[in-house]
Amino acid sequence: MKQVVLASYAKGNPKPSDFRIEDVPVPEAGAGEILLQTLYIAVDPLIRFSLDEKLLSGASRMELGATMVGPTVSKVVASNHPDYAPGDFVEGRTFWAEYAVVAPDRSDYRGPPRKLDPALAPVSTALGALGGPGQTAYEGVVNVGRLKAGETIVVSAAAGAVGSMAGQIAKALGARAVGIAGGEAKCRALLDLGFDAVADYKAPDFADQLKAALPEGADVYFENVGGDVTMAVLPLLKRGARMPMCGFIAYYGMGMEGPGPDHLPGFYRHIMSKGLEIKGFAGIFAGPKALEDIAGWMKEGKVRFPESVVEGIEAVPQAFSSVFSGHDHVGKLLVRVAPET
Amino acid sequence: MKQVVLASYAKGNPKPSDFRIEDVPVPEAGAGEILLQTLYIAVDPLIRFSLDEKLLSGASRMELGATMVGPTVSKVVASNHPDYAPGDFVEGRTFWAEYAVVAPDRSDYRGPPRKLDPALAPVSTALGALGGPGQTAYEGVVNVGRLKAGETIVVSAAAGAVGSMAGQIAKALGARAVGIAGGEAKCRALLDLGFDAVADYKAPDFADQLKAALPEGADVYFENVGGDVTMAVLPLLKRGARMPMCGFIAYYGMGMEGPGPDHLPGFYRHIMSKGLEIKGFAGIFAGPKALEDIAGWMKEGKVRFPESVVEGIEAVPQAFSSVFSGHDHVGKLLVRVAPET
Missing domain, CATH: 3.40.50.720 (NAD(P)-binding Rossmann-like Domain)
Structure with a gap:
């Protein structure tokens, strides 16, 4: 699979060359873990905080060579955890990679991946209007x-x-x-x-x-x-x-x-x-009232959520950088990594 | 009587020379008005906002030559208003002057002069702990x-x-x-x-x-x-x-x-x-709960209010300027213009 790693710390606005695409084996789900196939990556400007060599405040710093982390929508392809089954759609904080292994019981502060109902709304809205x-x-x-x-x-x-x-x-x-x-x-x-x-x-x-x-x-x-x-x-x-x-x-x-x-x-x-x-x-x-x-x-048609979608994991570095340089997209900029079905 | 007028707009920190002491007749109380003898003037740093030639925002600008305005404690010496009698102590927004005429029914946004109970606390506290x-x-x-x-x-x-x-x-x-x-x-x-x-x-x-x-x-x-x-x-x-x-x-x-x-x-x-x-x-x-x-x-002795008192209306320009240049006083800096009795 392909993944995006940090090649150099950002100076000013992030550039595509701050990142590198790598080919690595698809990871395997161990005990209590699930294997996710990434469908959508949201290029979140807040990720910028983790990209300073000398951290400015708050965020935890990415290590050079590490796989980039961010909000994604994924499909479960293998599960060793009772709450998740292959075919489930989930939203969570995983990797800029085509596949990711996650341990729901020891997830980060965002909690375990949240299961989505694809009948309620397109799963990509979990990164937007309902995310x-x-x-x-x-x-x-x-x-x-x-x-x-x-x-x-x-x-x-x-x-x-x-x-x-x-x-x-x-x-x-x-x-x-x-x-x-x-x-x-x-x-x-x-x-x-x-x-x-x-x-x-x-x-x-x-x-x-x-x-x-x-x-x-x-x-x-x-x-x-x-x-x-x-x-x-x-x-x-x-x-x-x-x-x-x-x-x-x-x-x-x-x-x-x-x-x-x-x-x-x-x-x-x-x-x-x-x-x-x-x-x-x-x-x-x-909170739940917000979602409701x-x-x-x-x-009621009172709120619409425009998405701009670009294709393929190779597009992530350019898409992320464009957020800071003033791009022409309206609404949420998503990278579609794989089709939903 | 003596009064302090604005001689020039402040540039940076106010200086004593931005003000001028003038001798003018004591004003007389007309219909509905009261004549106050100023006892204490509080040199309030917020007054600085009114002293810019080109106003920066919010405050209303003092005119050159106008008598300076600010918080005072005074004694009523003559009254043509039913709510005030000679000998009453009041707190309000009057002038940097030895006497002031005020019309309680058409006072500014701070409302009519507030009557003080000298038995409750020294009247100067109306400019401090209780003001x-x-x-x-x-x-x-x-x-x-x-x-x-x-x-x-x-x-x-x-x-x-x-x-x-x-x-x-x-x-x-x-x-x-x-x-x-x-x-x-x-x-x-x-x-x-x-x-x-x-x-x-x-x-x-x-x-x-x-x-x-x-x-x-x-x-x-x-x-x-x-x-x-x-x-x-x-x-x-x-x-x-x-x-x-x-x-x-x-x-x-x-x-x-x-x-x-x-x-x-x-x-x-x-x-x-x-x-x-x-x-x-x-x-x-x-609000009243705060006063209470x-x-x-x-x-209970839990709150004390230190006052530093300097004497005489001529001391006001220097006292006001010292607030900005870092003086050695602790607590509220008051100018005593006249004795209470």
Whole structure:
């Protein structure tokens, strides 16, 4: 089988050449273990945290030569565990590899692989609307952001997997949703998804577009980005606005310090003068009510989850790198490693 | 009478020469108005926000030549209002002047002057433990910080009026309190007030002192400062820590940007990797329960409120400026303008 290993630690944005494709034997399931065939790999930007030679904080560092780890949907092909049978579909944190052996009883913090019902929804949605991105969007909008009907939310990286869900969940709750994305195609796609207004951060008149989209300001800022985009959003937040933060893609390639000037004084000034509330969250499962709500909204047609699919495990390094360099995909970027049947 | 007017807008830290003392006639109380003799003026750092020629955000700008406005304790000397009688003591937002005329029915957002009971506590405490600083400290520790018994709080600018109250309120709640202040004298004063440990930000081994004071990290960071102090605190916060922010004295003289490098990427990284919760608040009255609790703790001897008093209205410009340049006072800095009797 083929697998993707880390060839060199990332400097700034990850590059395809930071990874290497290797041919290795398919592993065998030992006692208590299951053998999974990988169907879909989600190229999750949070993986970037593990790719620094000198870790910046929190994440555990990947070793050079190690097989990359990340969220996948797989099919069970062999099982030595009573809870799993060949043919079962599962979602979990496995490897960037065509096959993986997992011991459900000694899995990592994400818990044992979660079994999926392919009759309920396409199994790939376990990496999207009903998986990490949907759960994250729900947590940020509902639990952290406490968005209410009639309020306005502005979402950065709105064309991404989490952002596009966040805007649609806001609409389903009866709020007004404004999306920030790069390029006309993505902005059009957001309007198609039901966003009330958009602002194109690659356009020269971005700041004016954003002001026009937020004539009365915003109650919630769903933060995925940081940097220039956030500097444009902050003056438009209302007094007492909430800022759920689930990422900062503009800073992923930096350490603790970026090139000057120092924007922290201005950030503090906004926090104080507006009584802003900021809370970081990630990798949080919002709970069963989130799954129920999202599944319900999808059935009512209120929430759609765009997927962009590229083919083959060899495509993973390029797909992962493209997340940081500003690609043209809308929604979740998935790599299909094998067909479902 | 004498009054203090704004002579020039502040550049960086306010200087005594930004103000001018003027001799003017004592004003007269018209219909519905009261004439107050100023007893105490509190030199409140938040006033700095109104002193920028080009306003940075939020505050309303002082006009050049206008009489400075701020929190005072006064005695009623003449009254054309049924709720106030000569001899009453009041706390409110009046002027840096020996006398002031106020119309209680058309007062600003802080409401009409609040009558004080001189038998309950010295009237100067209305500017301290039972006034803005006490209310602000309570709001930050109890309502925003949600500090619980057994947890640890670290307080910056801990020798200031708000900070010294915050640490003592934390102790009264059964928590562990660590204070950050500049200089050995202030640090000793904090230990005298009951803080469990201190770190001197002017000492060359400040970072080591802070680590030693927080061997298991902190659950709450009561933020008054920003800058280098905060950069040293952030790595010591626990997962899920709360950061009530009521000021950022390190940045008051700056606009939206300070000299590089940019510390915002690192700030974001801490927020995300630890799931920090940050909330700005100021000028908030925590409510009657706060007054009741603080008064109770003072009676039990659990909370003391150190005051440093300088004499005479001419001392106000120097006293106000000293707040920003790092003075040697502990607790609330008050100017006594006239004796109580």
